[in-house]
Amino acid sequence: MANFQFEDFSTKVVSNDPTVAPSTSLEEHTLESFEQGYKAGWDDAVEAQKDDQKRISADFSRHLQELSFTLTEARTQVIQSITPLLQEMVHKVLPKVSMAGLSQAILEQVVEIAKTHANTPIEIIVAPTNETALQHLIGDNSTLDVTVISEPSFAQGLASIRFAESEVKIDLDSVIQNFEVALSQFLTKNKEAV
Numbered sequence: 001m002a003n004f005q006f007e008d009f010s011t012k013v014v015s016n017d018p019t020v021a022p023s024t025s026l027e028e029h030t031l032e033s034f035e036q037g038y039k040a041g042w043d044d045a046v047e048a049q050k051d052d053q054k055r056i057s058a059d060f061s062r063h064l065q066e067l068s069f070t071l072t073e074a075r076t077q078v079i080q081s082i083t084p085l086l087q088e089m090v091h092k093v094l095p096k097v098s099m100a101g102l103s104q105a106i107l108e109q110v111v112e113i114a115k116t117h118a119n120t121p122i123e124i125i126v127a128p129t130n131e132t133a134l135q136h137l138i139g140d141n142s143t144l145d146v147t148v149i150s151e152p153s154f155a156q157g158l159a160s161i162r163f164a165e166s167e168v169k170i171d172l173d174s175v176i177q178n179f180e181v182a183l184s185q186f187l188t189k190n191k192e193a194v
Helices: 026-116 126-138 172-194
Strands: 124-125 146-150 158-163 166-169
Touching: 026 124, 026 158, 026 166, 026 172, 124 126, 124 166, 126 146, 166 172
Parallel strands: 124 146
Antiparallel strands: 124 158, 158 166
């Protein structure tokens, strides 16, 4: 009968790895393999977390862009829908309101002037279309020495108040023009933003 001997694996580890010493016990080799596996698993987990964070960041950025685009679209639609109303107000309503406000603004200036320059004659120069309304308004204040002068070259929203070698100008037309320019610039910027 042939004598057959089994190889003994309990005491020595056979390995082609140069870092594993031939005298390393099985327990040490198992511990080292466990450490390498643990490190590889940890590295995989860190890499997976980085990938998840990149994906979440990309999704968040995409959602923010979509939300921003939706908000811009909504804002643009609202502005486009109210543009005719705004233009109508600037061209028709504001001039009428300013004409009504012109007399009040003149009266307020005259009262202030009268407080600081008592008994000083005051001249108010206005467009012919404003003369009658202003005469009625000033006529109610008979204690003031005020003269209303019609000047054909004056625009409807323009008035000049002269007193004691001084002059105060009220120019509501220029306020309306500035408002028209501001509205036009706003609407142009909105179109460019779209």
